[in-house]
Amino acid sequence: MKRSVRGVAALVAATLAMMGGNVLAQEKTALVSERDRVSYAVGMDVGKSFAPVANYIDLTAFEKALKNAFAGGQPLQSEEVAKATDASLRMTLAAAQGAPVPGTPPGSQPPAVAKDQVGLMLGDRAVGPALIPLKADLDLAVVLQAMRDSFAQSQPLLSQQEAEQTMQAFMAGKQAEMTRKQASVGADNRAEGAAFLTKNKSEKGVVTTPSGLQYMVLRQGSGQRPTRDSRVRVNYEGKLLDGTVFDSSYQRGEPAEFGLSQVIPGWTEGVSLMPVGAKYRFWIPSSLAYGPSGTQGGPIGPDATLTFDVELMGILQ
Numbered sequence: 001m002k003r004s005v006r007g008v009a010a011l012v013a014a015t016l017a018m019m020g021g022n023v024l025a026q027e028k029t030a031l032v033s034e035r036d037r038v039s040y041a042v043g044m045d046v047g048k049s050f051a052p053v054a055n056y057i058d059l060t061a062f063e064k065a066l067k068n069a070f071a072g073g074q075p076l077q078s079e080e081v082a083k084a085t086d087a088s089l090r091m092t093l094a095a096a097q098g099a100p101v102p103g104t105p106p107g108s109q110p111p112a113v114a115k116d117q118v119g120l121m122l123g124d125r126a127v128g129p130a131l132i133p134l135k136a137d138l139d140l141a142v143v144l145q146a147m148r149d150s151f152a153q154s155q156p157l158l159s160q161q162e163a164e165q166t167m168q169a170f171m172a173g174k175q176a177e178m179t180r181k182q183a184s185v186g187a188d189n190r191a192e193g194a195a196f197l198t199k200n201k202s203e204k205g206v207v208t209t210p211s212g213l214q215y216m217v218l219r220q221g222s223g224q225r226p227t228r229d230s231r232v233r234v235n236y237e238g239k240l241l242d243g244t245v246f247d248s249s250y251q252r253g254e255p256a257e258f259g260l261s262q263v264i265p266g267w268t269e270g271v272s273l274m275p276v277g278a279k280y281r282f283w284i285p286s287s288l289a290y291g292p293s294g295t296q297g298g299p300i301g302p303d304a305t306l307t308f309d310v311e312l313m314g315i316l317q
Contacts, residue, residue, distance in 0.1 A: 027145055031157050038170045039139040041163040043146025044156060046127060054151040056089060061116040063144055065123025070135045075124035077117065082125055085117040137170070186292050186302035193285060193305030196241055200283055213266050214283040215273070223276025224315060228268050231259045231316040239307045246299040255313055264289050267308070274312040282308045 031037045050057075065076050077085075091110035131138065149156050158166065201208045205216045226232050235255050237248040249256045260268045266284030274280055286292075286303040294302040 028142060028157070031142075034170075035137060035139055036142050037158065037162075037166045038134075038137055039142035040146040040156075040158055041166040041170075042131070042134070042138060043143035044150055044158065044160075044163050045167070046143070047147035047150025050147070051150055053089075053093065056092070056113055056115060056118055057122060058115040058119040059144065059148070061119030062123045062127070063119075063140070065120045066128050066131075066140060069123060069128025069132060070140070075120075077120040077124050081117060082121045085114065085121045088113050089118060137174075182292075182294075182302050189301055189303040189305070190286065192241060193303065196305060197283060197285060206283075209269065211265075211269060211288060212285045213269055213288055215270055216281045217278065218281055218309065219277075219279035219311075221275035221278025221312065223278075223312075225275050226260060226272055226312070226315045228260050228272050230272075231257065232271060232312060233257045233314040233316060234271065235311040235313060237309050240300070241305055241307065244299065257316060266306075267310075270308075271310060271312060274310070276312050276314060279309065279311045282310060284308065 028036065028040075031040055068076055075082075088111050092113050095110045131143075146156070146158075156163075197212070197214060200206055200214060203216075206214055207216070208214050233255050234257075235249045237245060237250055239245050245251070260271055264284070266282060266288035269288070270280065270282045270284070284306045286305055289304065289306050290300050292302045294300045294304060300306065
């Protein structure tokens with residue numbers, strides 16, 4: 001999570017951002033805590049990004065949608081209304097800049113912009129989702145105060161340099177925290193996997209290869225075996241040790257095709273042992289799977305041992 005204050009803006013700038021309006025809140029005159037400083041820095045960044053079009057949003061509606069997003073609620077605005085609001089904003093901005101408005105006669109006025117709908121759109125679908133990962137660290141009232149200060153071009157409680165330094169330090173701390181948590185989870189997963197594989201290797205029918213891969217033949221096959229460079233067609237299901245299914249061609253309703261040189265080492269080794277028509281169960285230690293990184297954003301955690309049921313349906317080349 002290495003993001004500067006500019007990085008926060010990048011998350012939300014892809015959606016048209018128009019802010020204005022008034023929100024009653026207890027204004028801070030000083031930022032006395034780190035949470036205050038981070039919240040104000042985030043608000044400055046968002047406000048600066050949206051300032052050129054600040055008059056096109058009802059900030060009360062924006063705050064309502066933002067709080068709803070932080071609470072895990074469904075969007076307060078339908079996707080259809082959001083698209084219409086976005087289109088209206090784009091046409092209004094084009095007209096204001098003297099550019100032709102697509103779909104309208106020359107010289108005609110674009111449809112009126114509903115500022116409350118703009119507020120809901122941005123809170124629901126832009127700023128809210130972008131800031132949810134930081135919600136435990138933010139005071140929304142302070143974020144909104146910084147945005148209002150930015151729109152009004154009043155004297156901010158942080159200089160731009162102070163805001164950037166605040167966000168850099170905050171993000172560095174979050175990164176360190178995530179690294180510590182990942183290391184702890186990885187240690188637990190390694191211990192769980194090692195214990196499981198030690199017990200599993202003595203089960204009837206389980207074969208352990210020199211690399212540590214374990215497998216069991218669920219159905220014999222009689223066809224050709226692929227090489228490690230082959231492209232194959234398979235049906236498969238992958239599970240964590242607790243039984244959670246994280247990937248399944250069965251659930252998607254169609255087999256998968258891929259080169260054995262392009263997958264995790266446990267798959268490359270294991271599938272190359274299978275004759276066409278066979279079905280095997282593999283237990284893959286993390287060293288032959290996704291290692292200490294896991295998969296970004298889940299569902300496979302660091303150093304997780306995995307289970308796969310694989311049917312080899314054909315060799316494509």
